[in-house]
Each structure stands twice: as C-alpha cells, then as structure tokens.
Amino acid sequence: MATIETNKHTDHLCWSCYQPTGGKPFCPDCATILPVPPQSNYFSILGLDAKRMSLEPERLEEAFYALSRQVHPDHYQSRSPKERQIAEERAAVVNVAYRTLRDPIARTEYLLELETSSPQEHRDQPPAELLSQLIEIEEIVEAYRGSAGAERGALKDFLKEVHRSLEARREATETELHEAFELWDRLVAEEGSEEAKASLLKRLRELLHHRSYLTTTIRDLSAALAGEPRPGS
Amino acid sequence: MAYSDKVIDHYKNPRNVGSFSKSEQGVGTGIVGAPECGDVMKLQIKVNEKTEVIEEARFKTFGCGSAIASSSLITEWVKGKSIEEALAIKNTEIVSELSLPPVKIHCSVLAEDAIKAAIADYKKKTDQAGNETHGHHRDQ
Numbered sequence: 001m002a003t004i005e006t007n008k009h010t011d012h013l014c015w016s017c018y019q020p021t022g023g024k025p026f027c028p029d030c031a032t033i034l035p036v037p038p039q040s041n042y043f044s045i046l047g048l049d050a051k052r053m054s055l056e057p058e059r060l061e062e063a064f065y066a067l068s069r070q071v072h073p074d075h076y077q078s079r080s081p082k083e084r085q086i087a088e089e090r091a092a093v094v095n096v097a098y099r100t101l102r103d104p105i106a107r108t109e110y111l112l113e114l115e116t117s118s119p120q121e122h123r124d125q126p127p128a129e130l131l132s133q134l135i136e137i138e139e140i141v142e143a144y145r146g147s148a149g150a151e152r153g154a155l156k157d158f159l160k161e162v163h164r165s166l167e168a169r170r171e172a173t174e175t176e177l178h179e180a181f182e183l184w185d186r187l188v189a190e191e192g193s194e195e196a197k198a199s200l201l202k203r204l205r206e207l208l209h210h211r212s213y214l215t216t217t218i219r220d221l222s223a224a225l226a227g228e229p230r231p232g233s
Numbered sequence: 234m235a236y237s238d239k240v241i242d243h244y245k246n247p248r249n250v251g252s253f254s255k256s257e258q259g260v261g262t263g264i265v266g267a268p269e270c271g272d273v274m275k276l277q278i279k280v281n282e283k284t285e286v287i288e289e290a291r292f293k294t295f296g297c298g299s300a301i302a303s304s305s306l307i308t309e310w311v312k313g314k315s316i317e318e319a320l321a322i323k324n325t326e327i328v329s330e331l332s333l334p335p336v337k338i339h340c341s342v343l344a345e346d347a348i349k350a351a352i353a354d355y356k357k358k359t360d361q362a363g364n365e366t367h368g369h370h371r372d373q
Contacts, residue, residue, distance in 0.1 A: 131264045135275050138295040209268035216271030220295060 012037055015082075025070065025090060033071065033086050041114060042097035051111060051188060053181035057102060064098040104177060105211070108204050111184075115201055127210060134217045137162055141224045156225065163221045170214045177207050236298055237332040243302035248309050251291045253277045261355025263347040267339050272296025274304050276347035280316060280355050287311045287319055292347070299337040303327050303344035316352050 013020060014027035014034060021027055021034050023044070036045065043051055046063050071090040076083055100106045140162070144155040184200055186192070223231050236244070252275065253260045259280045266273045273296065279289040290308035294301045306327055311319040327333070327341035 126264065126266045128264060131266050131273050134273055135264065135293065135295070138273070139293070205268075209266075212268050212271040213266055213273060214271075216273065216295065 025067070033076070033083055033090065035086050036090060036093050042100050042110060045093055045097045046101060048101075051114065051184075053107065053111060053184045054178070055101060055107070060098065060102055064094065064102075067094045104174070104181075105208065108177065108208055112201060112205055112208075115197070127206070127213070130210060130213060134213055137166075137217055138220060141220055144224055145230075159221060159225060163218065163225065166214055166218050166221065170211060170218065173207055173211045173214065177204070177211075180204055180207065236302075239306075239331050240298055240302040240333070243305040243331070244298040247292075247301055247305040249289075249291050249305065249312075250293065252293060253279055253289075253291055258282070259355070259359075261351040261353070261358065263350030263352075263354060265343055265346045265350055267296065267300065267343045269339055270296065270300075272300040272340070272343060274300060274343050274347045276304060276308065276344075276351050278311060278316075278319075278348070278351045278355060282359060285316050287314055287316060297337070297340065299331070299333055299340040300343055302331055303333075303340045304347065306330060307344040307348055311348060316355070319348055320352060322348060 012023060012034070014030060014032060016032040017027060017030040019027060019029035023037055023040070024034065026033055041051075043049065046060065046067065048055070048060075048063070068091065071087050071094060073084065073087050073091060076087040079087075100110050140155065140159065144152065144159055147155055180200060180203055184197075184204075187197055187200060219231055223229065253262075255262050255277075257279070259282050261278045261280065263276045264274070265276075272294065274292065274294045276292045277290065278287045280286065281288050290311050292304040292308050294304045307322065310322060322345060324338070324341035324345040327344055328338055331341070333341055
C-alpha cells in the first residue's frame with residue numbers, strides 16, 4: 001500500500017527566505033515554490049516512499065492531481081518570472097514522473113535505471129528456449145501468410161490457439177512482475193542484503209525482456225491473423 | 234524514422250534468408266534477441282571443417298528494418314571468411330556501413346552477437362564430434 005509522505009532531504013535552503021526546505025515543493029516558512037532538488041527521483045517527486053514498486057493506481061493518481069494543482073502555471077501568472085519558471089518545471093517533471101510510475105513496465109524500467117549503473121553492462125544470456133519457440137512460431141506465421149485453401153484454414157486455427165497461449169504467458173509475466181514488486185518493497189523495508197536486491201533486479205529485468213519478446217510475436221501473429229502486413233518499426 | 238538507402242535495400246532484398254538443418258554437419262546456429270525491442274534473430278553458418286572457412290550463411294530475423302538489414306549484411310560479410318576473421322567483425326562496422334542512427338545501434342549488436350553465438354555453437358558441435366571419435370562419448 002502506498003503511503004504518501006514527503007521525502008527527507010533537509011540540506012536545502014529556500015531561495016527566497018534561506019530557511020531549510022525539508023525537500024518539500026514549497027518552503028515551509030514562506031510558502032515560496034521551490035525548484036526540484038537535484039538528487040530527487042520520480043518517486044520522491046510524487047511524494048512516495050523511496051523506490052516503492054507496489055503502487056495503487058488510485059493513490060498515485062490522487063497524488064498526481066494534488067501536486068499538479070499546486071504547481072499549475074495558471075496560479076503563477078501574477079508571480080515573478082523565477083516563480084513562474086519553477087512552477088513550469090515542476091509541472092513538467094510531475095507529469096513525466098506520473099506517466100512513468102503509473103505504468104508497471106515503465107516503472108520497472110525506471111527502477112532498473114536508478115539501481116543499475118549502465119544497461120550495457122547487463123547483457124544477459126538470451127532465454128534460448130523461449131527465443132527458439134518464438135522463431136518457430138514466426139516461421140509458421142510466414143507459412144500462413146503464403147498459404148491458401150484448406151492448409152490456410154488449418155494454420156489459422158492453429159495460430160489462433162498459439163495466440164491465446166502467448167497472451168496467457170504474457171499475462172503470467174505481468175503477474176510475476178507484481179509479485180516481484182512486493183518482494184522488492186519488502187527487501188527495501190527490511191533493509192535486505194545487496195545480493196538479494198541484485199538478484200531480484202536481475203529477475204525484474206528478465207521478466208521485462210520475456211514480456212518484450214512475447215509482445216513482438218503476439219503483434220506479428222495478430223497482424224497476420226487480421227490479414228495485415230507484418231508490422232515494421 | 235528515415236532509414237538509409239542501404240538499410241532499405243537490405244530490408245527489401247534481404248540476402249541469405251533461410252535456414253539450414255541444425256543437425257547438419259558443419260552448421261552452427263546462433264539465436265539471439267534484443268530485449269529492448271523484442272527483435273529475434275536466428276543466424277546460421279555452414280563451415281568447411283577442414284579449412285574452418287564459412288562457406289554459407291543464412292538468417293531469419295523477426296524485427297525492424299535495421300535488425301533485418303544488419304543480419305543480411307553480416308551474412309554477406311562472413312561468407313568466405315575464416316571463423317577467426319568472422320569473430321573479429323565489430324558491430325561498429327555494421328553501424329557505419331548502414332549509417333544506423335543511435336537508437337538502432339542495438340540492432341548491429343544483435344547481428345554481432347548472433348554470429349558469435351553461431352560460431353560458438355559450431356565449435357561446441359565439432360568438439361563433441363571430435364570427442365566421440367576418440368571414444369569420449371558425452372551425454373547429450
């Protein structure tokens with residue numbers, strides 16, 4: 001469950017009255033709007049617990065609307081150019097933070113970005129079995145595209161079945177992702193070992209990758225069954 | 234996104250599309266994927282076991298134009314090369330030949346990974362065959 005609370009940066013002073021800000025969006029002393037602190041991340045910007053992954057969409061939406069209202073540029077029309085500029089920046093960053101965190105996939109990608117230094121260092125072993133299966137399916141999709149008559153009918157029925165099973169596998173991936181989110185939150189709360197965190201992050205990355213491969217094949221399969229050309233990108 | 238003429242050419246007329254039987258003598262198979270976009274690539278080489286020269290190459294790539302062009306190009310390049318020479322091919326050579334934009338560099342990495350995986354598979358197969366003829370049969 002997401003608890004909304006402010007982050008705990010205390011080392012910033014208000015640009016207007018020089019009082020400590022506590023990392024809040026507005027100065028607790030003079031209520032002036034404050035720039036986004038440099039070490040903040042999308043979680044802290046939305047006032048969430050550090051890197052909490054199990055998020056309730058409703059709570060997240062509430063936090064987003066509340067913050068958006070506070071920093072809406074319309075409220076700053078009559079303020080100084082600096083305040084207007086800060087409000088615009090805050091509004092923009094709150095938007096990006098919300099759009100990233102509300103989507104479980106984008107949220108996972110963002111966590112991996114925060115927690116792992118460089119994605120290039122993590123070139124995992126490809127899931128050989130899954131890729132072989134997907135290539136086989138893609139080959140049948142090609143055969144279907146070039147087929148006619150009774151063969152076409154049989155291939156179509158077969159591919160529809162494959163489509164259903166791939167969709168089910170993708171859903172299972174998403175369920176596993178949410179289970180991993182809960183594990184992650186528990187690890188963070190209980191200050192789990194770095195090894196445990198690293199292995200869970202690896203698992204999260206694998207789940208994203210699996211989902212991405214499944215998505216490509218599902219997309220190709222849907223297009224073929226709908227009589228559309230192979231999707232390009 | 235605008236593709237370069239060379240990418241479009243390889244995409245529209247891909248070279249060496251197809252596959253060999255995995256169990257065929259001298260065939261190495263590499264299957265790799267780009268998790269960023271879900272592209273999947275299967276690349277196979279047929280090696281002359283006496284000279285260790287790659288005589289033929291085939292690929293099947295399911296993905297974007299740049300991934301197809303990268304694999305088409307690398308199958309052209311490795312033909313007639315020794316496996317050592319083929320291992321030395323760098324993805325950056327593909328990037329410059331095809332003028333790939335930064336967002337498509339991973340497609341060239343995929344092609345390099347695929348050829349390396351195919352060669353590794355070939356070596357594994359020939360090592361095993363060698364061991365079998367010397368009486369050290371391995372469980373498969």
